[in-house]
Amino acid sequence: MNRKFFSLPQEKQQLILNAGFHVFSRNSYRKSPMSEIADAAGISKSLLFHYFNNKKELYLFLWNTCAKITIEEMERSGAYDETDLFGSMESGMDAKLRLMRKYPDIGTFAVRAFYEKDPEVSADVRESMGQYIAVHARRKLQKLDPDDFIPGIDLEMMYREMYWASEGCLWEYIQRGEMNVDAMEDDFGKLIDFWKSVYLRRPQEEVKNERKDI
């Protein structure tokens, strides 16, 4: 298997992981050549096959590693512990950005692997996805207190809207190719501030508008 891979210095491991994430995130499984991954990692194809017996093994290893470190990072950030919506959103973003700084293509890779249809790997991906989903699902829709927000707002729609906007912002960076995490962090920060300024009930309204709109 890949015992030899683990005895590599951490930095070299990360280089290979990122090369894999990069290539597999831009092409389908079948159209992601091992040679291209080796090149991206700056090693020979033979050496890559020395670490991983075959393409499938590398792919599934990347998938499991992706799940593992994402979960770790998420839990470490305490994104699930926060009680306030924007607070948990901020620490969630923080975790995602920290992850992305280390593994720039991990997000795109995860999405692509999720939807991969090639029968050589899709079954295994689907199977080992169980736990990954299980943890992510803990991002339960938070119990939101309607009184915190401007009166009459559709909270579920607000939630979807915010999700889509961050996804769209991310997507823009991905398409551009250059993964400038600092600029992303700045944009996300502005987004959250904007949401706060718009969706949160403004103080002077607290008493005035009470119940008037229901």
Next chain:
Amino acid sequence: MNRKFFSLPQEKQQLILNAGFHVFSRNSYRKSPMSEIADAAGISKSLLFHYFNNKKELYLFLWNTCAKITIEEMERSGAYDETDLFGSMESGMDAKLRLMRKYPDIGTFAVRAFYEKDPEVSADVRESMGQYIAVHARRKLQKLDPDDFIPGIDLEMMYREMYWASEGCLWEYIQRGEMNVDAMEDDFGKLIDFWKSVYLRRPQEEVKNERKDI
């Protein structure tokens, strides 16, 4: 060149265009085989080469067609003529969705072609992009009247936020693979309604909160 292609019945032309958009939107130029496109169009590879002399010619033809029909549709929808923000947004969406119903993968194709790096085509893409951009740039940031919106809102941020959210919503559909335009239309409609309900100044505030927050 492709004189024979144009004498095809419209419906058959569209089938081939969509096959091209589909394959080229999911793989890079080099990794999009002509055979796959022919299969997707339900014709033989030989026939595809009968219509287009080579792969590059087909690709650039798709790119130019994509630009042409997008511009046409946008102008026909009158998205640029509207004066009201949400109105122009709605008709713009309408055009986009109408286009997407006819050519489901045209949007993804356009983005991918825009960022394509293969030297065999990138130069030509970049070159013929001039006019495409020129027209799209006419989507000038509309003169918005701050009095129409809730007081104190950051209008530019609002605009970016809305753009990202629609992009993110679209992205979700794309990733899922099935391009359900009806469901998309429904989602976009809800989004716009939500924005109206949240960003537009609410009637009872018009007098009450005047200038209090600046």
Next chain:
DNA sequence: CCATCTATTAACCGCTTCGGTCAACACCAT
């Protein structure tokens, strides 16, 4: 200085796939 071990690679293998060609077939109107 030699023997041994480990990390690393170039060269190679058999097979598939690629872009593109070509000769032939089917169909239709002369």
Next chain:
DNA sequence: ATGGTGTTGACCGAAGCGGTTAATAGATGG
């Protein structure tokens, strides 16, 4: 029959694929 038109399967040389292997270079240790 004749000739034009639309369409295809079979084919070509070249390139790319996943994977193997034999050999190289360098560190270690006696």
